[in-house]
Amino acid sequence: MSNDAAWLGLDGREDLWSELDSRGYVVTSDRSLGLPEKFRQNFSETYFNEQTLRHDEGDWPVDRVRARDVISYTWDEGLFSLQQHDVITITDRAGIPGKREHARVELLNDPAAEELVRAFLELVPPERRRPKGTFGVNLFRTFTNVVTKPHHDNEEFIILYVLDRVGDGAETYLYHPEDVTDEGQIMADPVLWQQLNPGDIIIFEDKRFKHGATPLVNPDDGQAQRDALVCTVDYSGTYLEAVS
Numbered sequence: 229m230s231n232d233a234a235w236l237g238l239d240g241r242e243d244l245w246s247e248l249d250s251r252g253y254v255v256t257s258d259r260s261l262g263l264p265e266k267f268r269q270n271f272s273e274t275y276f277n278e279q280t281l282r283h284d285e286g287d288w289p290v291d292r293v294r295a296r297d298v299i300s301y302t303w304d305e306g307l308f309s310l311q312q313h314d315v316i317t318i319t320d321r322a323g324i325p326g327k328r329e330h331a332r333v334e335l336l337n338d339p340a341a342e343e344l345v346r347a348f349l350e351l352v353p354p355e356r357r358r359p360k361g362t363f364g365v366n367l368f369r370t371f372t373n374v375v376t377k378p379h380h381d382n383e384e385f386i387i388l389y390v391l392d393r394v395g396d397g398a399e400t401y402l403y404h405p406e407d408v409t410d411e412g413q414i415m416a417d418p419v420l421w422q423q424l425n426p427g428d429i430i431i432f433e434d435k436r437f438k439h440g441a442t443p444l445v446n447p448d449d450g451q452a453q454r455d456a457l458v459c460t461v462d463y464s465g466t467y468l469e470a471v472s
Contacts, residue, residue: 245353253402253420253432254351258389261347261429267340268427272391275333275341276455281369282331289373294366295331298467299345302360308349312336313362313467335365348387348459351431356384362467364460370398370444371453377412378403378438385461386439387431390424395452397445399423400430402437434460 240260248254258268275281281293298313318328335341345363364383378401388400400422407416419437424430432439444452460466 241350244351248351248431248433249353249356252436253430255420255422255424255428255430256351257429258427263344263347267344268391270340271344272455274338275367276369276391280331280333281367284328284330287328287330288376289370291371293369295333296367297333297335297365299336299363299365300360300467301349301363303349303357304359306354308346310336310342310345315467316364333367348389348431349461351387352385352461358464360468361464362462364462364466366458366460367455368458369453369455371451373443374398374441374454376440378408378414378440380405380438381434381460383434383460383462383466385431386434387429387457387459387461388424389429389457389459390426390454391457392426392455393444393453394450395445395447395454396423397442397452398454399442400439401441402432402439405436405438408438 244254244256259265275295280295282295283291283293287294296316296318298316300311300313302309312334316330316332318330335345345365349357349363390398400420401418402420403414403418404416408414422430444454446452
């Protein structure tokens with residue numbers, strides 16, 4: 229799939245962009261994006277393993293393992309140019325104060341992973357694309373709790389891609405921010421409550437929702453597990469303005 233591939237068809241892309249602008253979120257799938265049939269399996273085998281993922285002290289939940297990458301992009305006349313960003317530091321994220329470093333995986337060394345990044349950036353409506361920016365990619369393997377409470381990531385767009393799930397639960401939800409207190413108390417019905425299955429992708433505008441997911445539920449004969457990518461189309465202040 230090349231950078232200018234018509235992965236949804238022009239009509240499909242315009243419908244997706246319009247829905248994202250009006251509703252604030254869109255649920256789609258890897259096949260709708262034109263990813264190959266074996267993409268998910270190959271990506272999982274390459275990156276969701278003990279050599280790539282690790283648990284870092286202070287990260288939450290305590291049984292989660294992860295890795296991440298940050299990619300710089302420039303966008304000009306419909307084309308994205310990508311390069312590895314020099315730092316991947318997380319600062320004051322997910323209720324954990326201070327700076328954190330996690331295991332890095334350099335996705336641009338892998339042509340298939342690079343095409344995924346391009347496909348995800350294409351989900352952003354053209355009029356919302358910044359001339360330059362950063363794109364965070366977080367690889368999460370979770371076994372129990374996915375998150376602690378509804379929250380913002382404080383970035384422009386969030387993209388969640390579920391690669392695999394064993395067991396039940398892990399139901400993704402979106403709430404209007406005014407419907408959730410700072411302590412996590414729910415005051416109204418969710419905008420979205422949906423269990424994402426392997427292959428499903430959701431993109432949403434972070435400031436318009438507090439988001440999260442319910443805990444995983446073990447199957448009768450084993451341990452629950454969910455492998456997912458959580459990607460962020462960052463504000464310029466996350467990395468670029470901080471180093472300028």
